[in-house]
Every structure is written in structure tokens, then in C-alpha cells.
Amino acid sequence: xxxxxxxxxxxxxxxxxxxxxxxxxxxxxxxxxxxxxxxxxxxxxxxxxxxxxxxxxxxxxxxxxxxxxxxxxxxxxxxxxxxxxxxxxxxxxxxxxxxxxxxxxxxxxxxxxxxxxxxxxxxxxxxxxxxxxxxxxxxxxxxxxxxxxxxxxxxxxxxxxxxxxxxxxxxxxxxxxxxxxxxxxxxxxxxxxxxxxxxxxxxxxxxxxxxxxxxxxxxxxxxxxxxxxxxxxxxxxxxxxxxxxxxxxxxxxxxxxxxxxxxxxxxxxxxxxxxxxxxxxxxx
Amino acid sequence: xxxxxxxxxxxxxxxxxxxxxxxxxxxxxxxxxxxxxxxxxxxxxxxxxxxxxxxxxxxxxxxxxxxxxxxxxxxxxxxxxxxxxxxxxxxxxxxxxxxxxxxxxxxxxxxxxxxxxxxxxxxxxxxxxxxxxxxxxxxxxxxxxxxxxxxxxxxxxxxxxxxxxxxxxxxxxxxxxxxxxxxxxxxxxxxxxxxxxxxxxxxxxxxxxxxxxxxxxxxxxxxxxxxxxxxxxxxxxxxxxxxxxxxxxxxxxxxxxxxxxxxxxxxxxxxxxxxxxxxxxxxxxxxxxxxxxxxxxxxxxxxxxxxxxxxxxxxxxxxxxxxxxxxxxxxxxxxxxxxxxxxxxxxxxxxxxxxxxxxxxxxxxxxxxxxxxxxxxxxxxxxxxxxxxxxxxxxxxxxxxxxxxxxxxxxxxxxxxxxxxxxxxxxxxxxxxxxxxxxxxxxxxxxxxxxxxxxxxxxxxxxxxxxxxxxxxxxxxxxxxxxxxxxxxxxxxxxxxxxxxxxxxxxxxxxxxxxxxxxx
Numbered sequence: 001x002x003x004x005x006x007x008x009x010x011x012x013x014x015x016x017x018x019x020x021x022x023x024x025x026x027x028x029x030x031x032x033x034x035x036x037x038x039x040x041x042x043x044x045x046x047x048x049x050x051x052x053x054x055x056x057x058x059x060x061x062x063x064x065x066x067x068x069x070x071x072x073x074x075x076x077x078x079x080x081x082x083x084x085x086x087x088x089x090x091x092x093x094x095x096x097x098x099x100x101x102x103x104x105x106x107x108x109x110x111x112x113x114x115x116x117x118x119x120x121x122x123x124x125x126x127x128x129x130x131x132x133x134x135x136x137x138x139x140x141x142x143x144x145x146x147x148x149x150x151x152x153x154x155x156x157x158x159x160x161x162x163x164x165x166x167x168x169x170x171x172x173x174x175x176x177x178x179x180x181x182x183x184x185x186x187x188x189x190x191x192x193x194x195x196x197x198x199x200x201x202x203x204x205x206x207x208x209x210x211x212x213x214x215x216x217x218x219x220x221x222x223x224x225x226x227x228x229x230x231x232x233x234x235x236x237x238x239x240x241x242x243x244x245x246x247x248x249x250x251x252x253x254x255x256x257x258x259x260x261x262x263x264x265x266x267x268x269x270x271x272x273x274x275x276x277x278x279x280x281x282x283x284x
Numbered sequence: 285x286x287x288x289x290x291x292x293x294x295x296x297x298x299x300x301x302x303x304x305x306x307x308x309x310x311x312x313x314x315x316x317x318x319x320x321x322x323x324x325x326x327x328x329x330x331x332x333x334x335x336x337x338x339x340x341x342x343x344x345x346x347x348x349x350x351x352x353x354x355x356x357x358x359x360x361x362x363x364x365x366x367x368x369x370x371x372x373x374x375x376x377x378x379x380x381x382x383x384x385x386x387x388x389x390x391x392x393x394x395x396x397x398x399x400x401x402x403x404x405x406x407x408x409x410x411x412x413x414x415x416x417x418x419x420x421x422x423x424x425x426x427x428x429x430x431x432x433x434x435x436x437x438x439x440x441x442x443x444x445x446x447x448x449x450x451x452x453x454x455x456x457x458x459x460x461x462x463x464x465x466x467x468x469x470x471x472x473x474x475x476x477x478x479x480x481x482x483x484x485x486x487x488x489x490x491x492x493x494x495x496x497x498x499x500x501x502x503x504x505x506x507x508x509x510x511x512x513x514x515x516x517x518x519x520x521x522x523x524x525x526x527x528x529x530x531x532x533x534x535x536x537x538x539x540x541x542x543x544x545x546x547x548x549x550x551x552x553x554x555x556x557x558x559x560x561x562x563x564x565x566x567x568x569x570x571x572x573x574x575x576x577x578x579x580x581x582x583x584x585x586x587x588x589x590x591x592x593x594x595x596x597x598x599x600x601x602x603x604x605x606x607x608x609x610x611x612x613x614x615x616x617x618x619x620x621x622x623x624x625x626x627x628x629x630x631x632x633x634x635x636x637x638x639x640x641x642x643x644x645x646x647x648x649x650x651x652x653x654x655x656x657x658x659x660x661x662x663x664x665x666x667x668x669x670x671x672x673x674x675x676x677x678x679x680x681x682x683x684x685x686x687x688x689x690x691x692x693x694x695x696x697x698x699x700x701x702x703x704x705x706x707x708x709x710x711x712x713x714x715x716x717x718x719x720x721x722x723x724x725x726x727x728x729x730x731x732x733x734x735x736x737x738x739x740x741x742x743x744x745x746x747x748x749x750x751x752x753x754x755x756x757x758x759x760x761x762x763x764x765x766x767x768x769x770x771x772x773x774x775x776x777x778x779x780x781x782x783x784x785x786x787x788x789x790x791x792x793x794x795x796x797x798x799x800x801x802x803x804x
Contacts, residue, residue: 001548045549050539053547056451057734147636168528246531257538268771282767283527284358284534 003045004053014087015080016070020044022063030267032100034124035089036063037114039105039129040190040198047104050256050264057226058264062099064088068190076193078203081110082117100267101121101212102126105225105249106194109201112237116209120273124270125212126263129219129249131229132204132236141224142199149192157185164167166221166248207236214240214256215266235278244280292372299421301397305329305706306416306425308402308642311340313431313679313695315383316361319390320699323363326706327767330423331392332416332682334401336582338387341435342380345478347459347630348485350376353477353588355507357526358533358690361386365526367519372509373588393600397423402645407674414675426715429702430642430678434685434760437636441473445611446629455631456482460703467491468627471616473608475501477585479632486593486630487601491608494624495596498607499746500574502558502581534766537689541765544582544687546739554581563612565593572640574605582741583746637760638662638752648672661759663728665719665780666773668698674718682759685750687740689766697774704776704797713785717792735763 002009003114006026011018016193022044027033034055038047044063069076093099101122103111108130113121131138141163148156161170161182173181187195214237220231227244234242243262247254261282266272273279305321307314310333318331337343352359356369359379364386370378387393401419405428407414414428438455446453452463456478470490472479475497487493513521519526542550558581566572575596596603606618616622640662643655657663657672662682664670669677679698680691709717735741735758740750747753750760762769778792 001553003549004547048548050542050547053550054542054545057545057737168532230762246528255535255539255767257541257767258535261765262480265771282361284531284690 002033003049004056007053007056009123012088012091014067014084014149016271017067017084019084019088020065021092022052022061023066023092024052024061025161026056026060028057030059030100032098033062033093034100034102034263034267035085035111036103037085037103037107037111038063038065039103040090040194041187042104042107045106047252049252051102051252051260054257055263058267059100062089062092066190066194068193077111078109078197078201081106082114085110085114086117097120098123100124100126101132102128102263104128104251105130106198106201109203112207112210112233113203115212115214116206119211122212123212124267125215125216126266127230127233128217128259129222129225129230130216130233131201131225132207132232134199134201135229138225139199141193143196146192147241149187149195152184154182156187157182160185160187163224164248164250164253165283166254168221169248169250171252204232204236205221207216207233208238208252210237211239215262215270217262218240218242218244219247219249219251220244221247222249226235234278239275241273241275241277241279243282246281295509300423301330301421302413302424303328303330303427305427305429306414306423307331307338307429307431308416309333309431309433310335310338310387310396310398310404310705311342311431311433311434312361312383312692313433313469313698314338314340314429315387315392315700316692316695317429317679317702318392318395319361319364319386319430320703322391324703329395329399330425331395332402332423334399334676336398337384337770338392338396338398339380339383340431340433341394342376342383344436345376345457345459346461347456347478347482349481350456350478351481352376352379353506353585354537354690354692355381355533357530358537359692361692362530362696364389365519365530367516367523367526367754369511369516371511372507375540379694397421402642404645404647406651407649407676408649409674412675419716423606425624426675427706428646428676430676430681432642432678433584433680434637434640435635437641439634439636440631441608441633443611445613448613449611451627451628451629453629453631455633457567457635463628465490465628469625470494470628470630471608471624471626472630472632474632474634475499476632476634477587479593480587480589480633482630482632483601484589484595487595487598490600491797492600492602492626494616494626495597495605495607496618497574497603497605499579499582499584500577501587501603502577503561503589503592504552504554505561506590507588532694538765538767540688543586544739544763546580546737546742551581554586558586562593566597568597571597571603574603579746580743582687582739584748618727634749636747638754645675646673649674659754661755661757663724663759665724665727666701667762667769668773669717669719669781671719671721672725674716677705682760683728684769685760686758686762687750694711694762694769698769700774701776704718707776707797708776708795709783712783714783715785716789717781717783718789719780720782720791727780731763732757735761738763 009022043065115125176177216230218227245258356374403417405416416423438457466489469492471494473496604618606620609619615623646654664682667683752759779794781792782789783792
């Protein structure tokens with residue numbers, strides 16, 4: 001199913017890997033295209049099923065679905081994923097066009113590094129549930145994840161739901177709804193390689209080179225990449241401001257429209273809040 | 285003449301009064317405006333209403349089953365939360381009680397002028413004031429705030445023979461509680477929001493019920509979630525838990541805006557949910573077919589009900605899937621030619637939304653009516669002020685309704701805009717203020733451009749009440765997220781306005797509001 005009526009989906013070959021990219025094509029009120037980078041185990045459709053088509057009403061949106069490296073023995077690295085995103089963007093936009101860039105979770109690690117590499121070509125950078133250096137708390141979760149991946153798909157699905165969603169978001173689910181949700185939480189070998197990479201992330205030095213105007217988005221009830229990581233990013237990146245949304249890690253299930261508001265209003269008026277600002281969450 | 289009344293609103297039948305601000309209507313818009321004026325230290329205002337009680341839509345709609353299809357913790361003022369809502373959705377009388385209590389708690393009673401139907405209002409360019417003529421006196425004010433609503437005046441269908449119908453004819457918004465429908469043969473005309481609420485109630489008591497359906501509705505399951513006494517006390521003792529409930533409801537509703545934009549996955553999801561709901565309740569494939577909509581979900585309001593489809597499947601209920609064509613004696617005929625003998629006709633035919641009757645009664649400085657200005661469709665700058673009508677604001681006027689979220693959020697945004705405008709006026713000694721025609725045209729054009737690719741207009745639309753039939757323009761709906769309305773229209777900067785302190789009006793300098801009004 002297309003993300004929007006105008007969206008063109010194609011593949012770009014990067015070092016032998018076939019990377020899928022989506023392009024909404026049609027320009028909008030914002031003068032720069034927006035590039036989206038999904039997180040661990042995700043795709044454009046699963047993580048940006050709301051954000052992609054709705055930001056496409058504001059500007060041209062491009063998103064990349066990572067592909068496993070051609071060499072199955074090679075370690076997955078941040079650089080490798082950065083290379084996939086960059087190749088796809090250059091292919092679609094040409095090598096000089098400036099753009100705005102948003103990454104989520106592991107995608108924010110990738111987006112942060114890409115922004116550091118590209119300097120002023122990335123005008124606005126949005127890092128959602130991002131982090132710079134994997135810490136003990138995250139490694140513990142990562143180890144449990146890998147154990148369950150090797151031993152029990154059912155327990156892994158439950159563990160993923162437990163970690164990904166805030167307690168109040170789980171609450172209204174009936175047993176049937178929960179079973180349906182758990183059945184969709186599967187992990188494959190590529191996800192396991194991304195989890196392996198998650199355990200090794202350390203990009204604090206690279207992120208300190210980011211010059212883009214940056215918005216850091218923290219999910220207040222995220223136990224996978226908890227808010228203390230986003231406050232660290234606020235310290236690392238020079239031109240950064242931070243805002244919070246009430247959600248677990250899986251914002252795309254809990255508060256997709258709140259992230260839309262945050263991104264939409266920020267890109268409409270990126271200079272509204274000075275570097276260092278902590279922007280309060282809005283309430284209905 | 286002797287009257288007995290317990291209200292404090294007993295005044296001589298005719299008394300002229302003046303105030304700085306006149307507010308027309310005492311529903312969510314008028315009461316919310318009045319409350320915020322008081323909270324911002326302004327007492328010089330009057331709220332006029334044609335009825336004898338506050339409440340607007342919730343005072344007028346007393347039909348059996350009347351309820352709101354926006355969850356109550358969101359369908360209430362952010363600055364006056366109510367921990368006592370009985371459940372996720374609440375029946376109409378509970379909302380009406382909330383508004384009556386709100387009006388009293390906010391100290392609005394002395395400001396109310398009830399039984400004051402705005403017969404005629406006009407702007408006097410000499411005195412720079414509005415004059416509003418009513419049956420109980422004439423009121424003048426420097427500012428006129430229209431809180432007249434979209435769902436105020438019942439729309440009566442132009443059906444030959446209906447006038448001469450031998451039985452009772454009732455409009456859902458003017459329910460006649462003296463008519464007993466038990467054991468009667470009843471016709472319901474329409475399958476919109478009011479109809480699907482009243483049909484299950486009537487089906488349970490009527491001998492026979494026939495439903496005239498022009499277009500089937502998309503109907504999704506209704507969340508049933510009563511709040512226990514303990515939960516209500518939690519909300520009362522820990523208000524942040526109630527705010528969380530409100531925010532969760534708001535953002536969930538906002539996410540459904542993707543359906544209105546025609547996002548394929550979002551449309552598929554709501555289609556599957558509604559059709560599954562229909563299939564679960566109606567086993568007869570032929571009836572199911574006739575209840576299946578053929579237009580995009582959301583083009584007409586997506587409805588929520590758990591008892592509508594079961595009611596339609598009852599033995600004593602007949603679906604006539606064509607519009608009411610004519611009435612002969614006590615026999616109603618559909619466009620299909622089928623005729624039905626009935627005792628009572630219940631019109632669930634909606635409201636005069638696209639061409640509101642109040643617009644006939646409001647006149648500019650040259651005597652030209654608002655309706656005349658709006659001959660090709662309602663239009664306002666920032667959805668709040670109207671070119672040619674100085675010192676007038678409209679709350680819940682053109683392009684403010686939502687198909688996916690709570691109007692109260694929009695109303696609060698507009699109240700903030702008006703408060704900031706009044707602050708600016710006071711600080712700068714401004715006497716008159718009016719949007720420029722060009723600014724209004726550009727604003728409306730931009731909205732229509734955005735609307736063109738929405739489910740309301742794409743594929744030629746679906747003949748909904750959101751679209752003005754004269755121009756085909758989407759004049760009722762705000763064609764974007766609710767948050768976007770607040771971002772664009774929730775603050776007053778002066779942009780697009782001409783103002784005058786003395787002498788000729790000049791373009792207002794654009795300035796961020798000195799006191800940015802946050803309502804919470």
C-alpha cells in the first residue's frame with residue numbers, strides 16, 4: 001500500500017545491498033525536503049506510518065528502509081547505515097540539495113552522524129528518542145533481548161511490548177488486542193544485527209561536530225532510551241533545544257500526532273526557541 | 285401579565301443597556317468567552333441568548349439518546365475540568381448540567397440576558413458601536429462576539445406534503461416530550477449523528493419504525509468506559525491524572541486526522557473497523573449491503589454507536605434506502621416510490637449550518653447583511669473576524685468545525701485570540717479594527733487549497749453539510765489538525781487588520797501579543 005497517493009517507492013543499490021526509499025515527490029509550504037530515518041527493527045511504514053504521509057502535506061518527504069549488508073559476515077556499523085541513507089538521499093535529491101533530517105531511536109544515531117558528516121547541508125536536525133553512548137541500563141536490556149531472541153519468540157514479543165509501550169498505553173488493550181499486537185512483534189536476523197549494533201553505540205564525539213539547528217525529542221516514559229540520554233544530547237550538540245512528549249519508546253503507536261505537531265511546528269519556525277531551550281510539552 | 289420564575293434574570297420586559305462587549309449565544313462559545321473575560325479582569329460585557337436557559341446545543345437537543353460523540357474529558361473546558369464525568373462518553377443532560385454549573389461558578393449570571401433573541405444587529409460607523417435589537421430591549425456595545433454555533437437552527441426539509449401531514453412532526457433538536465411514541469408507527473428521516481442516537485431508542489418502543497436513508501453513515505464502535513467513584517475521586521484528588529486522560533483522548537483524535545487527509549492505510553483501517561462492526565451486528569447480507577457506505581470515510585462525520593446497527597436489524601425496523609420524496613396524507617414516500625403509513629415523523633435532518641440564519645440579521649455600516657457578504661459561502665479572516673464588519677468576532681464560525689476532534693479546543697483557541705486582540709486594543713487606544721478584504725481572501729484561498737485534497741472534497745465529495753452547496757467550498761470545516769488551528773489562529777498579532785484610534789484606518793503593525801494568553 002502506498003504511503004500517500006503521490007509517493008514513489010524504489011530501490012537504490014548501496015555496496016550490493018538493495019535499499020528501499022520512499023519519496024512523496026510533491027513539494028509543499030516548507031522550502032526544504034525532509035528525510036526520515038527509522039529505528040531498530042522498523043520500516044518507514046511501521047515507524048512513520050503517520051509522520052511520513054502527514055509531513056508530506058507540508059513538504060517533500062523522503063524515507064529510507066535499511067537493508068542488510070550484502071556481506072552476511074560483516075558487522076553492522078553506524079557508518080554502514082549512514083552510507084545507505086546518504087546514497088539514497090543523494091540519488092533522489094542530488095548531492096548538493098540542502099534538507100532537514102529526522103531520525104528515531106537507532107535512526108537518530110544514524111541521522112546525527114550523517115548531519116555531522118554533511119555540515120550545513122542539513123539545516124534542521126530532529127533526533128527522536130536518541131542517544132550518544134549505550135550505557136549499562138541499555139546493555140542489560142540488550143542482553144535479555146538477545147537471550148530471548150535465541151530461546152523464546154513468544155517471550156521476546158512480550159518483552160518488546162513491555163519495554164516499548166508505556167504502562168498506561170497497554171492498559172486499554174483487551175486480551176485479544178494484546179495477542180494481536182504480540183503476534184506482530186516478530187524479530188528477524190537483521191533486527192538481531194541492529195540490536196548487536198545498539199549495544200556498541202558510542203557517537204558522542206561525532207555528535208559534538210553537528211552544526212545543524214537541532215531539536216531533541218524525549219519520550220518521557222521511554223525505558224528503552226530514557227530521557228537522561230536526550231539531556232546528554234542537549235549538552236553535546238551546540239545548537240540544540242529539547243522538548244518532551246508523554247509516550248513510551250513506541251511513539252508511533254502511542255502519540256504519532258503529537259510528534260507530528262512537534263516536527264511540523266518546529267520546521268515551520270525553527271528559530272522560535274534559542275539553543276539550550278527546554279520547550280514545555282503542550283496540553284489539550 | 286404574571287410570570288413566575290426562579291431565575292435571577294427578572295427584569296422589565298424592555299430595557300436598553302450598553303456594554304463594552306456584547307456576546308451572542310450562551311453555549312460553549314459564549315460562556316467560555318464570558319468566563320475568560322472575567323478571569324482577565326473584564327466585567328463590562330453582556331451575554332444575550334434567545335432561550336430562557338444557557339447551554340446552546342445541549343439545552344436544545346433533548347431527544348431520546350442525545351449524547352456527545354466526543355469524549356467528555358475533552359469536550360469540556362481545559363480551564364474548568366470536571367472530575368465527575370460518569371464515563372468516557374456522556375449523555376446530553378450531563379453536558380448541559382456542566383454548562384449550567386460552569387455559568388454559575390464563573391459568575392456569569394449577572395451578565396446573562398436571556399430571552400434576548402438577536403432580531404437585528406448593525407454597525408453604526410458614526411458612533412463606532414454595534415446595536416443589537418431584541419424582544420427584551422436594545423443593546424449597544426463596541427465589540428460584538430458571535431457565539432451562535434453551527435448546530436443552532438434546525439434544517440427542515442422541503443418535502444411536498446409534509447406541511448399537511450396528519451400526525452406529529454418533530455425535529456430532533458426541538459423534541460416534543462409530550463408526544464408518546466410508544467406503540468406508534470414512526471418514521472425517522474435521516475441517518476446522521478442525531479438519527480443514529482435516536483433510532484435505537486425509538487426502535488425499542490415504537491410499533492414500527494421506518495428509516496429514510498439518503499446516504500448510509502460510516503459507523504464505528506463506541507468505547508464504553510464508565511468512570512467508577514474511585515476513578516472520579518482520583519481525578520479530583522490528582523488532577524494531573526485527569527489531564528493525562530484528556531491529553532490521551534486529544535492525541536488519539538488528532539491521529540485520526542490522517543483519515544481525513546485520505547492517507548491510504550488510515551482509510552483502510554477505519555473502513556475495516558466500520559465494516560467489521562456492521563458485519564458483526566447485521567447478519568442479513570442484503571440489509572448489510574444497503575447499510576454499506578460508498579463514499580470515503582470521514583467525508584460525512586464518522587459516527588460512533590454500538591446500538592444503531594442492532595436496531596436496524598430489528599423486526600419492527602425497516603430501512604428505506606432512499607430520501608423522503610413526498611408526503612400524501614399520512615403516507616410517506618421515498619424517492620424509490622415505496623410508501624409507508626406512519627403516525628409520527630421524526631426529522632433528523634440536521635441544521636442550517638452552511639447558511640446560518642443569524643447572518644441575515646447582522647448588518648455592516650451600509651446596511652448590507654452578513655448573509656449577503658457570504659452569498660457564495662461563509663468566510664472569515666483567521667476563521668474569526670470578517671472583512672466589512674468592524675469590531676466583530678465569530679467563535680465557531682466559518683472553517684472551525686472538526687470532523688475528528690473537539691470543537692471546545694477550537695473555541696478556546698479563538699477565545700485566546702479575541703482576548704489578545706482586546707488587550708492590544710486597550711494598550712493602543714484602538715477604537716475600530718477590521719480585517720482587510722485581501723487578507724481574508726488569501727486566507728480563505730489557502731484553506732480551500734488545503735481542503736481540495738481532503739476526503740471532504742476529493743472525488744466530488746458526498747453532499748455533506750460541511751460544504752456550501754452554492755459554491756462547493758468547504759466552509760464549515762477546518763481542514764487540518766486541531767493543533768494547527770491553534771498554532772495559526774490562537775494568537776492575535778494584528779497581521780491582516782486595519783485599525784483606527786482616530787481618523788482613517790491604517791494597517792495594524794504586526795506584533796507578538798504582549799500577554800500571550802494560555803488558558804490552562
